[in-house]
Amino acid sequence: MSDFTNKGIARILKQLAVLLEINGENKYKARAYRNASRRIMDLDEDISDYVSSENLQDIDGIGEGIAETIKDTFKNGFCPPLEELKSALPSGLLELLELPGLGPSSAHQLFEELKIEDIEGLRKALKAGKIRNLKGFGARREEKLLSSVENYEKYRNVILLSDAQSQAEEILIGFQSKDDLECREIKIAGSTRRWESLIEKIDFIVVTGESGQFFELIAGMEFIDKILNQTEDKITAVSESGVEINFWIVKEEHFPGALIYHTGIEEHFNKLREIAAEKDYQLNKYGLMQDSELLAIESEEEIYGKLGLPYIIPELREDRGEIEAALSGNLPDSIGLTDIRGDLHIHSRLSDGAHAIEEMVLTAREKGYEYMAVTDHSRSLKIAHGLSLAQLKAEGKLIDELQEKYGDIKILKGIEVDILSDGRLDYEDEILSELDLVIASIHTGFRQSIEQITARITRAMQNPHVDIIAHPQGRLLGRRKSYQVDLEKIIKKAAATGTCLEINASPFRLDLDDINVREAAREGVKIVINTDAHHSDELNDMKLGVSVAQRGWLEKDDVLNTMSYKQLCDYLGSG
DNA sequence: GCCGTTTTCGGCCCGACTGTTTTCAGTCG
Numbered sequence: 001m002s003d004f005t006n007k008g009i010a011r012i013l014k015q016l017a018v019l020l021e022i023n024g025e026n027k028y029k030a031r032a033y034r035n036a037s038r039r040i041m042d043l044d045e046d047i048s049d050y051v052s053s054e055n056l057q058d059i060d061g062i063g064e065g066i067a068e069t070i071k072d073t074f075k076n077g078f079c080p081p082l083e084e085l086k087s088a089l090p091s092g093l094l095e096l097l098e099l100p101g102l103g104p105s106s107a108h109q110l111f112e113e114l115k116i117e118d119i120e121g122l123r124k125a126l127k128a129g130k131i132r133n134l135k136g137f138g139a140r141r142e143e144k145l146l147s148s149v150e151n152y153e154k155y156r157n158v159i160l161l162s163d164a165q166s167q168a169e170e171i172l173i174g175f176q177s178k179d180d181l182e183c184r185e186i187k188i189a190g191s192t193r194r195w196e197s198l199i200e201k202i203d204f205i206v207v208t209g210e211s212g213q214f215f216e217l218i219a220g221m222e223f224i225d226k227i228l229n230q231t232e233d234k235i236t237a238v239s240e241s242g243v244e245i246n247f248w249i250v251k252e253e254h255f256p257g258a259l260i261y262h263t264g265i266e267e268h269f270n271k272l273r274e275i276a277a278e279k280d281y282q283l284n285k286y287g288l289m290q291d292s293e294l295l296a297i298e299s300e301e302e303i304y305g306k307l308g309l310p311y312i313i314p315e316l317r318e319d320r321g322e323i324e325a326a327l328s329g330n331l332p333d334s335i336g337l338t339d340i341r342g343d344l345h346i347h348s349r350l351s352d353g354a355h356a357i358e359e360m361v362l363t364a365r366e367k368g369y370e371y372m373a374v375t376d377h378s379r380s381l382k383i384a385h386g387l388s389l390a391q392l393k394a395e396g397k398l399i400d401e402l403q404e405k406y407g408d409i410k411i412l413k414g415i416e417v418d419i420l421s422d423g424r425l426d427y428e429d430e431i432l433s434e435l436d437l438v439i440a441s442i443h444t445g446f447r448q449s450i451e452q453i454t455a456r457i458t459r460a461m462q463n464p465h466v467d468i469i470a471h472p473q474g475r476l477l478g479r480r481k482s483y484q485v486d487l488e489k490i491i492k493k494a495a496a497t498g499t500c501l502e503i504n505a506s507p508f509r510l511d512l513d514d515i516n517v518r519e520a521a522r523e524g525v526k527i528v529i530n531t532d533a534h535h536s537d538e539l540n541d542m543k544l545g546v547s548v549a550q551r552g553w554l555e556k557d558d559v560l561n562t563m564s565y566k567q568l569c570d571y572l573g574s575g
Numbered sequence: 576g577c578c579g580t581t582t583t584c585g586g587c588c589c590g591a592c593t594g595t596t597t598t599c600a601g602t603c604g
Contacts, residue, residue: 020576028587032576035587063577101593103602138595352588382589383604421591443604444591 002077006040006047009070012079013037016069019085021104022093022111030104035061042354042535048074092118099148100480101141109134123149155478157200159243162507162544164192164199167223167239171204174221183208183217185255189248189262193314195547197477197510201244205259207252218247250286256300257287264317271323275307283307315550320518332553337546339562342371343539345416345439345470345502345530350395351376352384354535357395357411361402363536365409371565373412373437374399378426381418381443389431396434410565412436416470421445423456425463432465437572439502441470442483450484457490461499467572468528468560469494471504471511479508487516494525500560503529503552505545506538517552526571527552528560 004012017033020026039061040047050056051074056067073079089111095118096107110116113134114125125131126149132142159167168188175183183206187193190203208214218237219227228244229236235247250258261269261284269283276283281290288295288303297303301311309326313334316322325331346360347353353360357374364372376395377386387395396413403411414437418426421444425432432438440460442453460466472490473482494501501520504511509532512520517527529545531538549559556562563571 026576029576031587032578035577061577065576101602105601136595136600140594144594380590381604385588446604447592 002074003048004074006043009047009073010037010041012073012082013040013066013069016079016082016085018094018097018104019082019089022089022097022107023085024105024108024112027104032061032063033066036066038354090117092121095119095152096122098479099145099152101144101148106136109136119149119152151481155198157242157244158198158478159241160477160507161192161195161197161199161510161547162541163241164202164243167241167243167245168192168202168204170223171202171221171245175217183214184252187255187259189259190246193263194265194317195315195544195551197513197548199243201246202239203246203248203262205248205250205255205262207255208249214247214249253294253296254286256297256303257283258285260300260303261285263314265319267319268317268323271319272307275309275323275327279307281306313550315547316553318551320553333555334550335546335554335556335559335562336550337543339556339559340369340529340542340546341564342369342373342410342561342568343367343531343533343542344371344373344412344414344437344468344528344561345375345504345532346372346539347376347416347532347534348374348395350391351381351386352534357398358402359536360533360539361406361409361411363539365406367539367542369409371410371412371568373414375414375416375437375439377443378415378417380420380426384443386418386426387415389427392427392431414439416441417466418443419456419460421448421456423459425460425466429463429465432463435465437467438465439468439470440466442474446474446480446483448484450486453483454486454489457485458493461490461493461497466499468500468502468530470502470530470532471506471509472501473511473513473516475511476508477510482511487519491516491520491523491525494520495523498526500526500528503527503545503548505529505531505541505543505548507541507544510544510548512548512552514548514551517548517554521552521554521558526560527554527558530561 013033014037017030020030116122126146131137132139185207189205223240225238225240227237233249237245273283304311348357377384379386399411416439419442475482531541533539
């Protein structure tokens with residue numbers, strides 16, 4: 001009898017669903033698996049308990065068939081029908097679905113008619129002009145797919161910041177269990193340490209005792225796929241998910257210097273080097289030297305200090321003026337996670353969230369938040385079970401009851417109201433006026449012109465009830481580009497109307513991005529950092545949003561949800 | 576495959592958009 005986590009089983013069922021779709025089977029069968037996957041993901045109890053007590057079918061969405069599949073998976077240690085499908089279908093078909101504009105049906109068709117098995121095969125067929133002649137395709141679609149393929153290849157080996165962090169974390173944990181003969185010190189550097197939204201490579205700086213043993217240690221880690229290259233001072237490995245991992249091996253006395261060298265972008269380091277030269281030091285990847293002697297230095301702070309600079313946090317080391325600001329004493333007093341007093345964009349089960357409002361309230365309380373806002377979707381977003389007027393009213397009543405029960409957190413009645421394709425909002429003003437907080441956002445009409453989308457958002461901001469524009473760029477990192485929008489205009493309008501712009505902290509979005517956040521704050525726009533949580537775990541994403549704020553040079557006062565509850569009410573009331 | 580019954584099979588979150596067609600299937604959110 002093997003053991004699987006809820007996440008593990010959910011992943012298996014989801015994969016099964018996708019493969020069934022590609023295999024051209026009944027789409028509702030596939031949907032049933034996908035549905036079951038979601039239920040298990042959201043389950044509070046362990047799925048293994050259901051298996052051992054033989055009551056899997058008590059779970060909504062799991063019937064005889066799927067219960068049997070799960071039991072078999074536990075029994076065998078693998079999922080028989082999944083393995084069967086995997087051996088029947090080329091594995092590359094799955095990646096075809098990553099392309100926007102290509103779904104399971106088309107993947108099935110491409111495989112059946114042209115024996116296309118992966119993206120490379122598709123690229124060749126597209127170049128050869130073979131696709132346009134297929135039924136349901138055409139010249140235009142061929143052109144779009146080609147651009148999708150090119151975009152995909154560009155991001156092929158890039159992973160989300162949150163994924164890079166969890167992989168890096170696993171590696172660190174792997175080292176913790178070893179004695180310090182093999183690894184005396186290890187720290188994340190590079191773009192992951194700077195909290196860039198997309199990561200190409202994960203860098204570590206390592207002080208080892210016995211480098212031979214260190215190599216074996218890495219090679220033996222279960223999530224390391226292979227070692228690409230090994231020299232005396234660097235090991236390059238590839239993780240199972242295909243991302244490159246560099247271990248820079250340094251001597252203990254070189255650790256702080258190496259950390260600075262491998263953390264900021266090159267231009268940041270070059271400017272530090274120039275400052276060092278002016279002070280008759282030499283700065284290189286080993287550290288700070290004077291008269292060819294390495295100075296005994298313990299930390300990065302000390303190096304910055306010797307150069308006459310305050311410490312510059314990794315998030316700012318992008319050569320966007322931070323050195324100049326440090327020299328003139330104008331570095332931002334960067335906002336931190338502990339400054340955040342509440343989360344103002346949270347979904348519940350009433351629309352498309354995983355949990356009841358009460359569970360989200362309990363999680364927010366655990367985080368020590370002073371306030372939170374329940375902001376489910378509005379009525380026209382049917383796929384997300386957008387709330388009818390009656391449901392919205394019922395939700396308000398429910399919140400009143402919860403507010404009675406939990407006095408130590410303020411629960412705002414909010415909504416994420418859709419900005420419809422024609423620019424109207426999804427509820428009338430009199431409905432919005434009764435709510436504590438109104439977030440407006442775009443979920444339809446992504447392909448409209450820059451003028452249309454900009455006009456939709458500016459019109460929404462002119463509505464006096466709208467407090468926040470959520471995910472203003474509408475991007476999905478590495479997957480979907482931002483819709484066409486004139487952010488300069490949006491920022492100006494936000495400043496003029498007192499509307500807040502959101503940093504959406506979802507690891508898939510991080511929207512606004514750091515550059516535009518900084519621009520908005522410069523123009524005096526108030527920024528709000530929200531998780532857009534659809535699951536209680538996702539309230540933890542706040543740290544990602546804060547990192548965007550830090551990279552955008554924000555200070556505490558630039559951010560709405562660092563305010564006390566009273567200040568927040570005053571602000572919203574006047575807005 | 577699951578569910579909810581008008582218990583034995585029909586419907587399955589839904590509507591907009593797109594590119595293909597010339598009335599619709601596939602994709603997306």
